[in-house]
Amino acid sequence: MKESDADTPADGAGTPPDAAATSTDEAGAPTDDTATPADDAAAPTDEAAAPTDDAASPISPWKVGVAVMMAGIVAFIGFILLRLALPASWEFTIEATTEIAEVDLRPRAEVRWQVDGAIICARKALELPESYRLDGDTSPCAGRVWRAWRVPDPEQVLRLDGGATATMQLRPEGGLAMSLRSAGDSPLGDLSVVGVVDPIDIGSAVNLIWTTIPEQSLTLPFSGATTLGRAVNWSGTRILRGGNVVVYTADESADKRTMVDEATLMLGDQVRLDEPEPEEAWPKGFVRVSGGDAAMQVVAFGRSGSLRIERFGESGYDFKPNAIRKLAADPVIAFWGSVLAAYMTLILSLQPFVGGADDATDAGPATDLLKRFNRWLRAKPRK
Numbered sequence: 001m002k003e004s005d006a007d008t009p010a011d012g013a014g015t016p017p018d019a020a021a022t023s024t025d026e027a028g029a030p031t032d033d034t035a036t037p038a039d040d041a042a043a044p045t046d047e048a049a050a051p052t053d054d055a056a057s058p059i060s061p062w063k064v065g066v067a068v069m070m071a072g073i074v075a076f077i078g079f080i081l082l083r084l085a086l087p088a089s090w091e092f093t094i095e096a097t098t099e100i101a102e103v104d105l106r107p108r109a110e111v112r113w114q115v116d117g118a119i120i121c122a123r124k125a126l127e128l129p130e131s132y133r134l135d136g137d138t139s140p141c142a143g144r145v146w147r148a149w150r151v152p153d154p155e156q157v158l159r160l161d162g163g164a165t166a167t168m169q170l171r172p173e174g175g176l177a178m179s180l181r182s183a184g185d186s187p188l189g190d191l192s193v194v195g196v197v198d199p200i201d202i203g204s205a206v207n208l209i210w211t212t213i214p215e216q217s218l219t220l221p222f223s224g225a226t227t228l229g230r231a232v233n234w235s236g237t238r239i240l241r242g243g244n245v246v247v248y249t250a251d252e253s254a255d256k257r258t259m260v261d262e263a264t265l266m267l268g269d270q271v272r273l274d275e276p277e278p279e280e281a282w283p284k285g286f287v288r289v290s291g292g293d294a295a296m297q298v299v300a301f302g303r304s305g306s307l308r309i310e311r312f313g314e315s316g317y318d319f320k321p322n323a324i325r326k327l328a329a330d331p332v333i334a335f336w337g338s339v340l341a342a343y344m345t346l347i348l349s350l351q352p353f354v355g356g357a358d359d360a361t362d363a364g365p366a367t368d369l370l371k372r373f374n375r376w377l378r379a380k381p382r383k
Contacts, residue, residue, distance in 0.1 A: 065347050072340050083330055090304035094273075094285070096243030096265055097295045098228045100169040104275075105224040106282045109162040110189075113220050116154050118178075120191070121146040121207035127200045140209050155194035158208075164188050168220070168287060168296060169238050171209070176218075176289055176296075178208040215291040223284040225306075226273040228298055232312045239268050241295055247304050249331075260326070263309070270310040273302055280305070 105111055119134065120126070121141035132149045139148035160166075160180065167179040182188045182204040190199035210218075229240025243265040249258045265271065273283035285300030327333055 069344055069347050072343065076336060076340050079336070080327065080333060083333060084326070090260060091248045092302060092304045092307050093246045093248070094228070094243060094271065094298065094300040094307075096228050096240060096271065096298045096300075098240040098243075098298055099238035099295055100167070100228075100230055100240075101287055101296060101298055102165070102167045102227045103222045103224050104226075105160060105162055105164050105166065105222060107162040109223055109282075111160045111162075111222065113158045113160070115156050115158050115208055115218075116216070117214055118151075118156070118208040118210055120149045120151070120202075121209065122149070122203055123147070123205055124203040126191070126202065128197065140211060141207065146207065151193055151197075153193050153196045157192050157194065158189065158202075159192070159199065160189040161187070166220075166222070170295065172237060175212050176210040176214075180206045180208070213289060213291050217288060217290040219286055219288050221284075221286040223282050225275045226271075226283055226285070226300060228271040228300075229269060231270055231310070232268045240265060240270060241267055243271075243298075245271075245307065245309070258331075260328075265309070266311065268312045272308040272310065273300060274306045274308060276303060276306045 119140060121139075123145055125147060126149060128149050128151070132151055134148035134150055139146075141148045161182075163183045163186070165179075165181045165183075169177055171177050180188055185204050187204060188202055188206060191197075191202050192199040228243075230236050230238060232239060244262060245265065246262045247260045249260060276282055280303050283300055283302030283306060285298060288297045288299075
């Protein structure tokens, strides 16, 4: 009985150590609820460690300037592309020396030329005094169908209706010849001698011949599609001798006569001033011949879109300024380009003094380009 009683307390006394051990385990290994406050106090959360973009420092003024510069560059490039896409208008001036010129006179546009000293060759009998008539031996008109008259009185005025074709060329034997033809059988116009002969009809075909180049300047203004020179071939004797073409700006700005491009005409070139679009102006100019010249001097103006140069051995090309010259002559691009260049120079010159901190010091990885740019803008300036 005593041994049993003694054993019983021993067993009971062995039980508390287990309980104590259990308590030790619970104290040595605290529960999650006990560890959470300690961990929260020791390690702050990600929200406390990494500041958000909303709670950023003020934007650096220098970086705002850089952002404006970048936006200006992008806008300027877009503006250049837009100006290149828009159709441009150019005007040309031609000064050429040629042995032949052909003009298709503008329809419904009257032309008056003073043709003193010319021999008139017509297919029909003209209502001129018989004393003006030349017989076959003294007539330079070719063929029997042509009748010749020479008017000795000055101030002979030839009036041409629009739509006629006039071909002027130097004669091989010397002098100048002009061929006038109307479209179809419509009359060309009339001829008059001031104070002597009233206007008379000259029919649909007339040739004017000057056996010698007039000592007094002969100036013939025109408006219409024009061809200067002839294509070079084995039988061709009258060609363009030379000259130059200059292209100017054609806008409404103060510097509308700024030169854009130029080209030199070579011996044997052929220049065509084609009929323009309905809303554009016709080419115009004048032909001048005087006794001291061995060729005709031609000056013409018009839109560059109607100008074409054909060179021997080539298919010809439309003479228009290229894209670089087009941009260089654009006053709007020149102005805004100068403003942008001055602004960029100012911003870049200030960078060593007021530049922002390095983007590598910003907290957190920048995987989003917009967020990275935002952090760069809001980074504190260097001291």
